[in-house]
Amino acid sequence: MIAGVRSEWLKMRTTAVPWVLAGIALIVNALLILVYFVNHGTGGGNNNGGSEPNTFGIPNYPHTTQQLRNLLGSGFESYLFALLLGTLCLTTEFRHKTVTTSFLVTPRRPRFVASKLLTAALLGAGLAVIMLVATLIGGGATLAAQGGSITDLIRQLPAVAPGMILVFALFAILGVGVGSVLTNQVAAIVVCLGWFIILEGILVQLVHGAAPWVPTGAAIAASNLTRGRGSDFGLFNWWQGTLLMLAYGLAFAAVGSLILTRRDIT
Amino acid sequence: MPSAIEVQTLSKRFGNVQAVDNLSFEVVAGRVTGFLGPNGSGKTTTLRMLLGLVSITGGTATFGGKRYADLDHPIHHVGAVLEATSFHPSRRAEDHLKMVAIGAGLPLSRVDDTLAQVGLSEVARRRVGKFSLGMRQRLQLATALLGDPEILILDEPANGLDPQGIQWLRTFIRHQASIGHAVLVSSHLLSEMEETVDDVVIVSHGRLVLQTTLAELASRAGTRTGLRIRTPELGRLVGILQAIPVGYRQVAPDMLVIDGATPEWFGPLAAQHQLVLYELIHEKGSLEDVFLQLTHGFDAADPTLMGSGQPGANGPTALSPRTAPMPGGTA
Numbered sequence: 131m132i133a134g135v136r137s138e139w140l141k142m143r144t145t146a147v148p149w150v151l152a153g154i155a156l157i158v159n160a161l162l163i164l165v166y167f168v169n170h171g172t173g174g175g176n177n178n179g180g181s182e183p184n185t186f187g188i189p190n191y192p193h194t195t196q197q198l199r200n201l202l203g204s205g206f207e208s209y210l211f212a213l214l215l216g217t218l219c220l221t222t223e224f225r226h227k228t229v230t231t232s233f234l235v236t237p238r239r240p241r242f243v244a245s246k247l248l249t250a251a252l253l254g255a256g257l258a259v260i261m262l263v264a265t266l267i268g269g270g271a272t273l274a275a276q277g278g279s280i281t282d283l284i285r286q287l288p289a290v291a292p293g294m295i296l297v298f299a300l301f302a303i304l305g306v307g308v309g310s311v312l313t314n315q316v317a318a319i320v321v322c323l324g325w326f327i328i329l330e331g332i333l334v335q336l337v338h339g340a341a342p343w344v345p346t347g348a349a350i351a352a353s354n355l356t357r358g359r360g361s362d363f364g365l366f367n368w369w370q371g372t373l374l375m376l377a378y379g380l381a382f383a384a385v386g387s388l389i390l391t392r393r394d395i396t
Numbered sequence: 397m398p399s400a401i402e403v404q405t406l407s408k409r410f411g412n413v414q415a416v417d418n419l420s421f422e423v424v425a426g427r428v429t430g431f432l433g434p435n436g437s438g439k440t441t442t443l444r445m446l447l448g449l450v451s452i453t454g455g456t457a458t459f460g461g462k463r464y465a466d467l468d469h470p471i472h473h474v475g476a477v478l479e480a481t482s483f484h485p486s487r488r489a490e491d492h493l494k495m496v497a498i499g500a501g502l503p504l505s506r507v508d509d510t511l512a513q514v515g516l517s518e519v520a521r522r523r524v525g526k527f528s529l530g531m532r533q534r535l536q537l538a539t540a541l542l543g544d545p546e547i548l549i550l551d552e553p554a555n556g557l558d559p560q561g562i563q564w565l566r567t568f569i570r571h572q573a574s575i576g577h578a579v580l581v582s583s584h585l586l587s588e589m590e591e592t593v594d595d596v597v598i599v600s601h602g603r604l605v606l607q608t609t610l611a612e613l614a615s616r617a618g619t620r621t622g623l624r625i626r627t628p629e630l631g632r633l634v635g636i637l638q639a640i641p642v643g644y645r646q647v648a649p650d651m652l653v654i655d656g657a658t659p660e661w662f663g664p665l666a667a668q669h670q671l672v673l674y675e676l677i678h679e680k681g682s683l684e685d686v687f688l689q690l691t692h693g694f695d696a697a698d699p700t701l702m703g704s705g706q707p708g709a710n711g712p713t714a715l716s717p718r719t720a721p722m723p724g725g726t727a
Contacts, residue, residue, distance in 0.1 A: 137499030144491040145484055227482035230449060231492075231539065234476055235499040237448040237465035394410075395449040396441070 134236060134245030135252070138219070141228075142253060147218045152257055155208040156264050162204040163269045167276075170197070191276035198283050201269050202290045205261025209349065212257050212298040213322055216250035216305020220386075221315035230395055240387040246306045247383055254302025258295040262287070293353035296372060300352060303379035304345060310386020342366050348374035398460070400425045400547050400578035401446065406455035408441050408602075415441045417602040418455070423580045423595075425546065428573045430593035430610070431582040434691050438602035439582040440479060443551050447476050459547060471500035475540030476549045477533070485525030489516060489535055492524060497542055510538040515564075529556030537568075548572055550581040554588055566592045586687040600691040610683075617681045623657035626650055626675035636669055653679070 142148050170192060192201050220243075223229040236242045266287075270280040305322065312318040326346065334341045341347045342365050351371025365371065399422035408416040416438040423429045433439050444450040446457040448464040459467060459474055467473050483492055493507040511517045514534040519527070524535065533556050540548060550569075554562050569592050572579050583589045586596070596613055598605040606613075627633055630650055637644050643655040654662065659678050666673055 133499055133501050137495050140491065140495045140498060141484075141487075144487045144495070146486055222484070226484045228484055230478060230482070231496060232499075233449055234447060235471055235496055237467075237470060392451060394444075394451055396444065 131241075131245065131248070134241065135248050137235070138245050138249035139252070142219060142249065145222065147222060148215060148253060148257075151211045151215050151218070152260055155205070155211040155257060155261060158208055158211075159205045159261055159264055160268055162207055163201070163265060163272065166192075166201055166204055166269075167272055189277065191273055191278040193278060193282070195286065198286045199290050201273070202262070202265055202283060202286050203294060204269065205258070205265050206294055206297070206353065208257070208261055209297060209301050210323070210326060212254040212301040213305040213326070214319065215253050215257060216246075216302035216307075217309040217318045217322055218305075218315065219250045219253070219302075220246050220306050220309030221313055221318050224313040225315045233395055239390040243306070243310050243383050243387045243390065246310070247303055247379070250302035250306045251299040254298040254300070254305075255295045257302075258291075258298035261298075262291055262294060293368070297349045297353045297375075300349060300372065300375040300379065303376065304382065305379075307379040307382025307386060310390060311382055313390075342371075343374070345375060345378055347371070348378070398425070399423060400459065401549075401580055402456070402458050402461070403442065403446070404456045404458075406442065406445060406457050407453045408438070408445060408450065409453045415602050416445070416453075419599065419602065419604050420455075421597040421604060421607045423547075423578050423597075425578040426573055426576045427594040428569055428579040428581060428592055429595040429597060430586070430589040431580055431597050431599070432586055432589065432687060432691075433582075433584065433599035433605075435584050437584075437599045437691070439584075439599060440551055441602075442599070443476070443478065443549055443580070443582060446549065447474070447478075449478075469500055469543070471496065471502070471543035471545070473543070473545050474547045474549060475543060475545035476551075477536040477540050477553050478549075478551045479555065483524040483527075483532065483535065486523055488521050488523055489527070489538075490520040492535065493538060493542060496539055500543055502542055506542050506544075510541045513541060514538045530558060530561050533557055533561070546577050548577060548579045548581075550579065552582055552584070554583065562588070585684075587682075587684045590683055598687065598690055605690050613683060613686060617683050617686045621656055621658070621681055622679045623654045623659065623662055624675070624677040624679055625652055625654065625662070625673060627671060627673050629672055632669070633671060636665070636671075650674075 170190075192198050223232055232242060233239065236245070266280075266283065270283050273283060274280050308322055309318050312321060330344050330346055334344060334347075342351065347365060348371040351365040352368050352375055353371075354368040366374065401423035403422065404420050406416055406419045407414070419438070419442060431439055431443070441450055442457070445452050446459075446464060457463070464470050464474065487495075490507055490511065493510065494504060496502075497504055497506055508517070508520075511520050514537050516531065516534055516538060519531065524532065527535065533553060537550075537553065540550075548569075553565055557565060569579055569581060573594070581589065581593070589596075590610070593610050595607070595609050597607045624647075625633065626648075628650060630646070630652065633652065634644075634646075637654065642657065644652050645655075646652045659676060662676070
């Protein structure tokens, strides 16, 4: 299995997919940090401290624990890139027909899917780390320029990082699961984005009490960082959310493995 | 000699199409077996069933008694070059091989070894998207050789190779057999394989037509010589032939073929009977003819098809000038 993961990692890093996704995620993150500071400075944000005027001696930059955590967790919004990373990890093989070689190396197809799941989880976690480091550098520099303290920001890492790394890994696993069922790359991407951007929100509005059960609800619970949306979602605790999210990913992967095992590679 | 590959009563059905039908054959170590048949005769499907890529409807396909998926590290035992296998275009050749080597638990030194073996060392760092068809074929072969397997399965490996490449492939395949490896190589052209194979497995419409040695097939081809004669006096010729113990068949109103006859035999006979001849063609059966007859005959089971296929292919008019200096000649 270690050989499988090492092989998968080589496969991924020798294509443009992870680098392009990480690049876009970083750009999105930079914009979010910018927006965060702009909102904060003008008091337009929904942050408790930011709306307070300067004249009362309260700093005009993120300084409360919650503000700093929000800043550090700005990379969270890129969770969809972790999902796509997982989806592409599998569907690329079918798009470029490299799956023939992969199945010759690993004829047992559930094992092939398992290697992908593990690799994608690690890649997702890696993406989270990249986002955190980028936020520390970009957000930290901006904070320091406004007179804030980078050390205060770093101090929030233990509260933010584990949840974010976990959630990104879970999304990547879900991505592999969906990709193993829908091996057509375009179909898989459309379904993933369609669900998370449009359908899930509609479902939560329509079905009372659905919020904690949908993947995003489970992921937010898992993140242990219920920024803003937490109270609306009526969340599970973090390990319940983790198990639910994992269950979604593995259920898809199990169905996908079954489909792939019966599939003729012609 | 134990068989390296055993295919027993193998069948595959795709919906309503019986792609492979009750096919049985074996491949032994130290020999090259040609897997021959026209396009669409089920060769690729059979090879893909052997390799576990296509599910089996009935029968078995095994390597030393084990299914591909049950082999411990299959890449170490069986190397395959398949049609329509692709590479990620932006991946470098050596990365493609590394990815397989790592996945199969092989030392990375094998990557350089096999690249050298197929003559791709200089383009190891080039992206596969920039490779020609011939280079891709070689990279496929390098992939197959990574595990130094004792069994090689090659599906139409000559596709896309230039004449030098084909020559190189032949030498390579012969070498593999000479060191005791079993090679199963498919082709829709027997002529392509004539100099390479020891044994032949001929299939048509998913069914086995014949498994034999190339030598035996060649001896069949040798017996298929005939003399094609065009004459305005066909009736008289038939009368003459009926008195002699010889097989013949009429293929056109003014043309017949005498089985196994030679110009040296027929010339004096024609002279003796003062027979007017327009054409006299000595047809030597080639392996390709036998192959075509076997695969077509199997399909139509119509003996006239064998004869009628040839005038069109050889073109009697094109050959007629050659018949002018006939040995024996006309009277």
